[in-house]
Amino acid sequence: MDTNAIYKEVVVIGNGPSGIIVSLMLSGKLPYFITSEHPDEMLNARLKSLTSPCLISQNLEFLAQGLEGRCNNPISLLMDALLHPYADLGIDLEPLIEFRQTGKEIDHVVLGRGPPGGSWHRIDPDVLTLSLGSWMALPGLPFPSCTTNEKRAYSRDVATYYENYVRHMGLDKYFINDTLATSVISCSDRTVSEELLLKKKNWIKRFDRNVVDRVKDYFEPVNEDGNNNCFISNALNCLLSSSSKRTRLSKRPKTAHDNIAKKLNQNKSEPIFVPKHERKRSISCCCCCGDTENYKNPKTFPHSQSLDASSTKPVPFYNKINCDSNDKTPNWIIQTTNAESGETTKYSCKYLVLACGTYDSPNRLEIFKSGPDPDWLVHDLRSLESKLDNKAIEDGSIIDPVLIVGAGLSAADAIMAVRSRNVPVIHVFRRKSAEFTRQLPENMYPEYHKVRQMMNDGGSTYPLYKAYSEHSLTGFDAKSQTIKLTSSSGEDVKVKVSFAAVLIGSRPSLSFLPNNMNLGIFPDRDIDSKTNPVDVNPITHEVMGHEGLFAVGPLAGDNFVRYIPGGAVAAVAELYKKWNLIDAQQ
Template sequence: MPDDISDEEDTSTESNSDIPLHHYEEDNIPYVAEEYEINTSHGRSEGNGPSAISLSVFLSGYRPYYKGGTHSNEYLNEKLQKMNPKKSIVDQDLSFLAEGLEGRSPNPVALLLDALCRPDADLGVDNPSLLEWKFEKEHAIDHVVLGKGKAGGAWQNMDGSMQTLSFANWMELPSLSFKEWQNSHHRDESHAHNGRATVADVRRYYGDFVEERGLQPYFRDQYVVTSIQKKFYTNKDVDSESGEVEPCKCRYKNHGFLWEVRGYCYLGDSEGDREEFCYCTNNVVVATGTFDIPNKLGIHGENLPYVLHSLEEVEHVLSNKKKKKSQDPVVIVGAGLSAADAVIMALKMKRPVVHVFRRGANDSQLIFKKLPAAIYPEYHTIHSMMKGKTINPLYKPYPNHSLVELKEDNHVLIQTTSGGDILSLDAFYVAILIGACPDLSFLPHDGKNLGVIPRFPIDSKHNPIHVDPYSYQCVAETGLFSMGPLVGDNFVRFGLGGSLGITNHLLLTKNKQTQ
């Protein structure tokens, strides 16, 4: 905890728990909520992913400067050439610089930062960055990053032997390239395929980044957020005769307020060894990712013990030697990359696989159609097996099929999507891997008031949180920000753009207040 945050016991009766409550107040501290939750058979959950780490490095005082060079985008290049090189990108007019940029992010500031860090990355080239980073402590903004586990977020729970979907340099954070990290830690690039990194290396890189950039004082591991809500300033009048305090009669919307962030933190290994915390702050950044709650089919028997909903559970079951006696297949449901990863895991363990998916194997919407075979050979092998072109005696595909019912005796009923005959299968385990959605239950209305389509659940693809395109402040709530997958940036390289936009906004606001 930073020295300038007071730490005092709160004897408030608002909490009904017997757990000790610690209360922190600071007017200008942005709170970064990074709440990736991966449910596993071990009951573990992790937090503090790349979006939060990136924002923390900006807020701690690391600032990007244009170091010269030419960009292939003539419009952007012209603006860069006229820009004052002694002025950090953080202090520039982001709306002006980002104007006209196009790419694979809906957010212009994300496109801007990516264009400067990785010029022409979408063309498959690895051009040097146009930015240099300087640590300027005088520009630091106090903040805390609360997460459920070690820095790295969901990456901490993934199978380390798997390779990233993106190239290694697309996974890197501001101010430290992945190659620099590899060289300084004597990591061998030979085990990566065509520029992709292993999950294990990405996990180590994110953890080392926090240490090497001196961000540890800002991070709070094992912190679980349970509530974020407004606390209004209320003017209370004292009755001159009775001495009783009368509540303010003004409307709340005319009052100033702070965001109150409540939750609990673990003090040791014991589940009961924990204490509550409370932060009050002007600004909150929600960067939770979208992997909290697995999507379900909603069929009978889906909650039976042999039914899994995450890759972590699949990995645990397959690696458990006590579970290997059954020769029944693992039934894997889904046609995305998570389902493909589960197939790869099972076949690697010599476990029979039944693969059930609703689409046809040649459907143009399958993700495999969008991945170059030379770079992603493992996924194209799975796709070839799905189409029946590559034969593996341990693998049986059922395209255009869906699960109908899951029985207690490990019997699985599947049916063609056209409503044909029902087929019964014996299953070792069933892995339903059809995506996930964020858990925003700690926000008022579960965050449904924040979406592009209000009153509907937040979804990174169809209903992201509606934010200002340059500040990343929620359109519906002042002082509440979001970034990363929650605002539609599902790739790390674009998720970092929120760091630039939020820091730019906070510094502009701070400067206006001091003038």
């Protein structure tokens, strides 16, 4: 263990909306149902079976069955259905859940390269969001009403909202801003739980070999994953009941053995436990597994239209090893650098949450990868506008056109920004026509539909705009600022430009992670939120093959803010189970 590292139970990398909502839940604010009535009949029927008002104590996979939406993560769809019921149908209904300060405050830290809000502080402030302003809100603080008639929000208002949200919710103490994560090291491929199990196995070896065999044969079929039974307690129980004349399975009543066999055949992946009333005697080793005799299940969740908010009770805790234990053996070491002072700091933690978004590293054309970018080339709208405004101040006017490459919404924003400055635009895209407005209603997004018309028209009837569809950039001269374009039929054309903006999407910057982690669904490709998100367990958002590592937000495919709370709920619910802070079967 690095003694110079600051120990935290959880480290969150990324301080955008994904990191903010994870921090909110780790601070102790957990989602509670305030009603069990939902307009979706199937979801409403499942909600009737709830035994507790606390969402994270429920079977999330069961509740999320059959839900559909513009997201592939089931828990994200579930949270969206609870926070924004029937939002896609234009219905504005009150949420079914609220966040209450009833959980455990977990020692954690949130690292971000700028102020809270993440990439929203780097987006052009005058760009309108795709989502409605109300959908940009996080639980507990409504998004302020727009000052204009626009239902969508300006990105500057979104950035301000997230910064204010952290202060309003009292999360400031967890946030370390203006900090870059430079490296992440996995302390060991072997987890803490595996180390404890190994110690128990070494201890039990002092018993007779035959006893050990009886213990293994007796208990291992009961719980296939081996994580929920105390090995020491099981051994002592076996010794209490063992007899040289008995067979290996003679202690277990025949009825219990038959019941277990049936359950194993029904669902081999589900842990099976011997009911307590079917055991003769039982011993509990308090030092490692705790005493669960006094644990009482919560009262049945009332099936009524409204729940009394004043009757909130703390989430029930097990008397087991939890995050307050003295064991602070880290699984991860994170090295950071302060963006202003350059000072380095190390953090160690048991659990690491990746919430870095997807806008840190713009996609680049192959012809610009061989060397440094010329000073007239940019990869984001804000930089382009800054260069245009500075150029206009210096030279008075801009004669040469601006080249814009891309066929998405970012390219459309750039086209509108350049033409509004009376600067000609040369627009290059590989497709024959525009398709980015297929899911955008024209009455809500008139500006994007106008750009689509320009692209399909080619620019013949629109001033200051010329489109080169089915063309690609195949060469450039940095000194003369000349670009070579090649059509799909092989014809070449050269144009002189004042600036060029390549806006073909972006990817998360995960350079701080080891190169061999291969986190994507397609391990041999770079992480991309749309085509290759991080491969996570859809119910827990734990990264497949990397215990103790979680991914939320766009990294896991949740590309809209309204879906982001679902990933946080999935991850924190799993962490609560790992810490034994809440009954997973409740």
